[in-house]
Amino acid sequence: MLNDLLYIVWDADPVMFSIGGFELRYYGLMWALTFLIGERFFTNYIRREGFGEQVVETGFVWIVLGAVLGARVGHCLFYEFDYYITKPWAILTEFRNGGMASHGSAIGMLLGMWITCRKHRMPYVWWLDRIMIPVTIGGGLVRIGNLINSEIVGKVTDVPWAFQFVRLYPNMPIESIPAQHPAQLYEALCYFITFAILCVMYYKFDFARRKPGIMFGVGVLGVFATRPFIELVKVNQEAFEADMLFNMGQLLSVPFIILALSVIYLGVKGKLPSGRPDSVENMPKNANAKKKR
DSSP: OHHHHHOEEEOOOSEEEEETTEEEEHHHHHHHHHHHHHHHHHHHHHHHHTOOTHHHHHHHHHHHHHHHHHHHHHHHHHTSHHHHTTOTTHHHHTGGGOOOOHHHHHHHHHHHHHHHHHHHTOOHHHHHHHHHHHHHHHHHHHHHHHHHTTOSOBOBOOOTTOEEEGGGSTTOOGGGSOOBOOHHHHHHHHHHHHHHHHHHHHHHOTHHHHSTTHHHHHHHHHHHTSHHHHGGGBOOSSGGGGGOSSOHHHHHHHHHHHHHHHHHHHHHTTOSOOSSOTTOSSOOOOTTSOOOO
């Protein structure tokens, strides 16, 4: 009975405001904040390390495009393949119906960074290390957006901090709504902790910049090594996952974990190229920048 009194009744409206047929949703706002924060961080990196800001402009376009399209295409291929393979145009035309996958977003951003590096002839690892700081805080914000949407919820539980997601059970009395794990908050907390660790590594310890690959590996581990455990308390997103020993979120995390461990190993051994793009052309130095290595 005591637990019933402690459950959090969650009935947040996902729409901030609407004008005519246009709706501004909190989820979209979280994505916008993620991109804005990413731009601010990379501007700070460039100024701190003494490079031209046009690199940020190029990277911002390609990484944002990769993140959004990757998240959308990833969801359609990983979770609703049978539907979208027969209607591939719906990947874009039904964009507003929702469906974004963090694994797809990660792949899209990796591709966007690769294009940027090719354009400016920069070491790929320079972007990999630094992208993880805004990615982790952005991932946490997006999960807060999922919470506001009452989506990606956890399994039924009796823990005292459980949520009753009212919008998932319309017309059902509050006392009859099951209490579920706030899995979105679990993920967000892991992302925010990883963000704090990476900020300390970059701004307080020189080794993180002198050993390319380590920050990227730590960031990827913080995001994807925790995911398989959180998936244990999450409701499967699609029905086909019910018969799987490991669900899609767990399976898709495995290659990222392997990648992270490999990059950390290579970084510690000093086998990755220098993370500082000293040889890049068309990148004027900023004389006032802090010369921190």
